[in-house]
Amino acid sequence: MPEIKELIKQLADKHGRTRESLLPILQGVITEERFISDAAMAEVARELDMSAALVYGTATFYSFLDTKPRGKYVIRVCKTITCDMKGKRQILQTLEDVLKVKAGETTKDNKFTLLEANCLGWCHKGPAMLINEEAYTELTPEKVSEIIGEYMKK
C-alpha cells in the first residue's frame, strides 16, 4: 500500500490534481501495476479531492483501465472480423494451451493475463495481438509460442 500511495502522489505531481488529470493518472497506474485496485482508486480520489465514485465511473468506462487483478503481461488478441478471418481462433487456442488459461483468466504465477480485444488497427496484418503496449502481427501458432517463450524467460 505505501508504494501505491507514493506512485499516485508522483503521478499527481506530474499531471496535476484537476479532473483533466484523472485519465493520465489512471493510465500511469496501469503502466506500473497493470490494473487499478479499489485501494488505488480510493487513493486517487483522495489525492485529487473528488469522490471515489467519479474515479470508479471513469476507470470502468475504458477497456484498458482494468480494475480486476492482471498479470505482469496483459495479452490482448484482436477478435474483430479480419483478424478473425485470418485465424484468430487458432491464435487464441495456442495461447490458451501454452499459458494453460482460458481467455479472461490470469496465470497462477500472475505473469500473464489473456484477453480478447476489439479492432487493434492491424487489419492488413492479422491476426494481431498486443502484449502490454507492444504490437505483434501476422501471427501463426508457431510464432505465438515463440513470442510467449521469450516473455516466459523475462
Place this chain on the structure above:
Amino acid sequence: MPDKKLKRVDLIFSDDCNCKDVLAAGLKKSNEEILKEILDSGLRGRGGAGFPTGLKWKFTSQEASEEKYVVCNADEGEPGTFKDREILTRVPMKVFGGMAICGKVIGAKHGYVYLRGEYQFLRADLEKVLEEFHANIKAEGFDFQIHILMGSGAYICGEESALFESMEGKRGEPRNKPPYPTIAGFRSKPTVINNVETLVYAFMITRIGADKFQELGTADSRGSKVFSISGDTPIAGIYELELGMSLEDFVEEFGDGDTKAVQVGGASGFCVPRKKFKDTIIGFEGVPTGGSMMLFNSSRSMYNVLKNYVQFFEEESCGQCTPCRVGCQQLIKGIEAVKKGEKSITYLNTLQKLADTMKVTSKCGLGQSVANSFSSIVDNFKEEMIY
C-alpha cells in the same frame, strides 16, 4: 501483376517537400488566403463524416473566444481502418504542420493529439518529432504548442464530443448537439477537431494550391483519400487513391477474383454485394468511407461478419442511451434466434425495424450507424442469415 487502373496519388506520404519550409510558407500567408484555399479545394473531413474542412475552420475562426483549440482525432478505431497509424508513423511532421496552420487561422495557441491507447507504442517517437516541430515553430515566431493525450481503449471516443469528454478526464460519453465543437468543444471552447488525414491534406493544400487538389476526384468528392484495404485480398495494405472510383474497378484491382461483398466504411459503413459493384461509387455522392475497405470472398459467412459487427457495437456502446444499449443486445439475440430456427424468417423484418428505430433515436453516430451494416447485410444476404 494486374493493370493498375485506379489512379495512385502521392500527397500524404510523399517526401518531396521539406515540412519546415511548407510550414514557414503556410504561416506567412494571411488567414483569409489559407481559408480560401481550403474552402476552394473542396476538402471534406477524412474521418468518415465528410464535413467541409474549410467551413469548420471558418466557423471557429469567427468565434470571439480568447481560448480556442485544435484537436487531432487520432482515435482510429473503426474496424478495417489503420491508415492514421501509418500516417503518424511516417509523416507526423505533416500532421503537426496542419494543426499549426489551423491554429493560426482560428487563433488557437494549443493543439492536442488524442491518440488511441492501442497506439501507445507510437508515443515516444511522436514526442521526439514534436520537439523538433516546436523548435521549428518557435523559429517562425509563432506561439503554438501541441500536446499528446492518450485514449484507453474505447471506440466511442472517436466520436468528437465523446473525445472531448475523455480529454477532460471523464467517461467518453457523447454530448448532445448542438452546440457543435466550432462553438463549444474541448473545455466548452471553440474547437476545430479534424481527422489525422484531413490535417495532412490541409497542410498539403497550402503547398500545392486548391486547383491541384480539385483536379482530383469528382464534383462531390474532391481530391484523394487513403484507403485501408484488408480481408480477402492478395495485396492488403494502405493505398492513396483518387476519390470517385467505381467499386467494380476497385474489386478488379484489389479482389482475389472471388469477391462476393465489400464492406465500405467499416462496421458502421455499408455492405455492397457483387451485383451492385458496378453501380457503386466510392465517395460522398455514393458510399462514403473513412478509408476502411474490407473484402469478403465466397468462402465467408456473412452471418458471421454481421454478428462480429453487432457484437463489436454492443461492447463499444457507451450505454448512455437506451436505443443503442438495448438495441445492440436485441439485434444479436435476434439474429442468433433466427439462425437457430427459434424465430421465423419474418423476424428479420422486426429486427430491421429495430435497427431503423436506432438510426432515428440514438444519441450519437454509433447507435445511428448500426443500421447501415445491419440492413445492408441482412437485405443482401438474407439466405445466409437463415441457413
